[in-house]
Amino acid sequence: MRFFSFHLMPYPxxxxxxxxxxxxxIPNKLFDPAVGTKIYNRYIDELILAEDLGFDGVCxxxxxxxxxxxxxxxxxxxxILARQTSRVRIAVVGNALPLYDPPTRVAEEFAMIDNIxxxxxxxxxxxxxxxxxxSFSINPxxxxxxxxxxxxxxxxxxxxxxxxEYIGKHYKLRYVNSWPRPVQQPHxxxxxxxxxxxxxxxxxxxxxxxxxxxxxxxxxxxxxxxKMFREACQKEGYEADPLQMGWLVPIFVAETxxxxxxxxxxxxxxxxxxxxxxxxxxxxxxxxLRSYENMMKGMGSFMASLENWEQVVEGQxxxxxxxxxxxxxxxxxxxxxxxxxxxxxxxLGTLPADLTRRNxxxxxxxxxxxxxxxxxxxxxxx
Amino acid sequence: xxxxxxxxxxxxxxxxxxxxxxxxxAVGDVKVLRGGDGPxxxxxxxxxxxxxxxxxxxxxSDFTVAAPYFPGFSGSSGIEQIExxxxxxxxxxxxxxxxxxxxxxxxxxxxGGWMSAELAVRYPDSVSGLVLANPAGLYIEGHSIGxxxxxxxxxIADEIFAxxxxxxxxxxxxxxxxxxxxxxxxxIPFDAVRPHLEAxxxxxxxxxxxxxxxxxxxxxxxxxxxxxxxxxGTKDGLIPPAHPEAFAAEIAGARLERxxxxxxxxxxxxxxxxxxxxxxx
Numbered sequence: 011m012r013f014f015s016f017h018l019m020p021y022p023x024x025x026x027x028x029x030x031x032x033x034x035x036i037p038n039k040l041f042d043p044a045v046g047t048k049i050y051n052r053y054i055d056e057l058i059l060a061e062d063l064g065f066d067g068v069c070x071x072x073x074x075x076x077x078x079x080x081x082x083x084x085x086x087x088x089x090i091l092a093r094q095t096s097r098v099r100i101a102v103v104g105n106a107l108p109l110y111d112p113p114t115r116v117a118e119e120f121a122m123i124d125n126i127x128x129x130x131x132x133x134x135x136x137x138x139x140x141x142x143x144x145s146f147s148i149n150p151x152x153x154x155x156x157x158x159x160x161x162x163x164x165x166x167x168x169x170x171x172x173x174x175e176y177i178g179k180h181y182k183l184r185y186v187n188s189w190p191r192p193v194q195q196p197h198x199x200x201x202x203x204x205x206x207x208x209x210x211x212x213x214x215x216x217x218x219x220x221x222x223x224x225x226x227x228x229x230x231x232x233x234x235x236x237k238m239f240r241e242a243c244q245k246e247g248y249e250a251d252p253l254q255m256g257w258l259v260p261i262f263v264a265e266t267x268x269x270x271x272x273x274x275x276x277x278x279x280x281x282x283x284x285x286x287x288x289x290x291x292x293x294x295x296x297x298x299l300r301s302y303e304n305m306m307k308g309m310g311s312f313m314a315s316l317e318n319w320e321q322v323v324e325g326q327x328x329x330x331x332x333x334x335x336x337x338x339x340x341x342x343x344x345x346x347x348x349x350x351x352x353x354x355x356x357x358l359g360t361l362p363a364d365l366t367r368r369n370x371x372x373x374x375x376x377x378x379x380x381x382x383x384x385x386x387x388x389x390x391x392x
Numbered sequence: 393x394x395x396x397x398x399x400x401x402x403x404x405x406x407x408x409x410x411x412x413x414x415x416x417x418a419v420g421d422v423k424v425l426r427g428g429d430g431p432x433x434x435x436x437x438x439x440x441x442x443x444x445x446x447x448x449x450x451x452x453s454d455f456t457v458a459a460p461y462f463p464g465f466s467g468s469s470g471i472e473q474i475e476x477x478x479x480x481x482x483x484x485x486x487x488x489x490x491x492x493x494x495x496x497x498x499x500x501x502x503x504g505g506w507m508s509a510e511l512a513v514r515y516p517d518s519v520s521g522l523v524l525a526n527p528a529g530l531y532i533e534g535h536s537i538g539x540x541x542x543x544x545x546x547x548i549a550d551e552i553f554a555x556x557x558x559x560x561x562x563x564x565x566x567x568x569x570x571x572x573x574x575x576x577x578x579x580i581p582f583d584a585v586r587p588h589l590e591a592x593x594x595x596x597x598x599x600x601x602x603x604x605x606x607x608x609x610x611x612x613x614x615x616x617x618x619x620x621x622x623x624x625g626t627k628d629g630l631i632p633p634a635h636p637e638a639f640a641a642e643i644a645g646a647r648l649e650r651x652x653x654x655x656x657x658x659x660x661x662x663x664x665x666x667x668x669x670x671x672x673x
Binding site for chain 1: 541542572575576577582586589590592593595596597600601603
């Protein structure tokens with residue numbers, strides 16, 4: 011089992027009277043740079059703390075023009091982490107390929123991070139969220155085609171001798187010749203997040219990449235996704251390695267179950283009710299209608315539709331409680347899912363610095379060792 | 393410029409039947425509403441993909457009329473082979489040949505008006521007249537076209553209709569504030585919105601960015617050399633009047649007619665469109 015600390019870098023100080031979406035059109039006058047200076051540095055400290063506490067890796071991701079996660083460039087944060095840590099894997103989950111033009115930029119920046127960190131990068135490649143196609147005015151009808159082409163360009167840039175020419179439908183590049191090349195050969199470990207669309211599952215299985223279940227759904231949705239992934243790997247003629255699967259989930263540990271809920275709940279609801287609204291927007295052509303229909307069927311089990319804490323507990327939307335409770339629930343779910351990467355969100359919504367730090371410390375001291383003992387078959391990296 | 397009398401006009405012309413046909417084209421089979429006999433008229437729908445039954449029935453008494461559904465709309469196939477307005481124009485040329493329409497009057501609403509103009513500036517000899525009803529296609533600073541993507545159909549309905557008794561207006565209001573919420577809750581079946589989603593994806597291909605315009609169109613409008621009427625619905629809440637006015641100003645000899653109606657002229661005032669077509673035939 012590998013343990014990662016994932017940070018969304020949420021904006022925690024939306025005014026009480028703002029009840030609009032957190033995406034695309036949220037007025038940027040609501041962003042206070044004084045708050046920004048404080049929280050960027052605090053959040054980076056929280057990621058660095060994960061290395062000190064014995065985590066295997068840290069995760070950052072890319073979102074634009076929103077309050078949910080103020081990390082439009084995860085590569086900037088990852089490059090800081092490359093210098094300020096020395097052991098943890100740095101997972102950028104990921105770069106939204108269609109937003110980089112030309113996408114050789116991703117091959118270059120990821121290779122820089124891999125060089126600076128001495129080969130610790132995990133390269134996440136993503137299509138980008140629906141809202142990003144509004145925020146970037148990129149045609150959503152081309153999202154999948156652009157992703158597929160950009161993926162090929164990045165992989166070729168890392169693995170084939172340059173310079174070479176790439177002439178596709180969306181990108182026409184006469185000289186692809188990435189300097190630097192990545193330290194990890196033939197290329198860094200690749201993670202692809204997905205929400206259960208057959209196309210993505212098959213894409214990942216075929217290339218033996220790792221599949222990260224997109225969070226915020228009922229546990230049964232993850233179960234279905236990973237089952238589908240294992241079956242897709244079997245069709246490709248191999249058994250999925252648990253390290254090819256990652257489960258992303260909010261985690262909060264305190265002395266007792268009651269204390270954990272009392273300290274955590276309001277911060278969780280800020281995330282659900284203030285930061286999620288708008289995240290599911292699906293622009294025209296962004297997915298196949300078949301995938302969209304499936305997504306709509308699953309919306310009832312999406313976190314944004316939650317109304318009370320009992321539903322949170324029942325669906326395992328967040329794992330909250332004493333060290334014993336959290337250990338037990340994570341053990342059960344990891345066995346159920348068969349995932350070999352646990353991606354914990356230890357800071358969520360408005361969860362303040364002191365509680366975040368204590369959460370990470372208690373998890374590392376009282377939960378992680380037991381889980382490592384429980385799942386010894388998976389080698390610990392680092 | 394002519395001011396058209398307000399209020400619905402009762403046509404005393406006998407209406408001829410029109411029928412739906414499937415026409416094979418280079419990109420795929422498309423559905424076409426056809427009928428009548430006489431000089432050819434091609435009608436192009438808006439991004440809403442609305443049916444033009446009343447207009448076509450009216451025109452069929454004097455013209456050979458064809459109203460195709462663009463690929464992606466109402467079951468017309470082939471959108472995967474169309475990437476932009478350039479491809480759309482070639483599709484129209486192909487379709488006109490297959491329908492044996494030689495130098496038709498080409499008329500269209502909004503997206504369809506834009507497409508008509510793109511055809512006419514590239515191949516001026518392929519058309520004999522133009523009627524552009526609340527046409528998209530231009531960017532005019534300070535007069536931006538409203539957002540059609542990612543908004544509730546109820547909101548859009550209020551911008552494109554002035555006549556709240558129109559069945560399409562009521563349908564759009566009925567979908568509620570969010571298609572996604574209505575689908576997730578099961579309030580509406582997926583099949584009910586599938587055509588709308590397919591149509592939006594087709595429009596995105598043509599009009600996501602640049603948004604509902606072609607930056608080169610305006611300076612090309614001087615290529616239009618045929619009789620042209622530009623119709624402007626004065627209560628259009630989506631495309632500001634500056635747009636039809638600009639088309640009329642750039643096309644030599646074009647006549648601008650203001651109509652006391654909303655964006656969806658083909659539904660609210662098909663009689664005005666038919667009159668405009670007759671005036672240049």
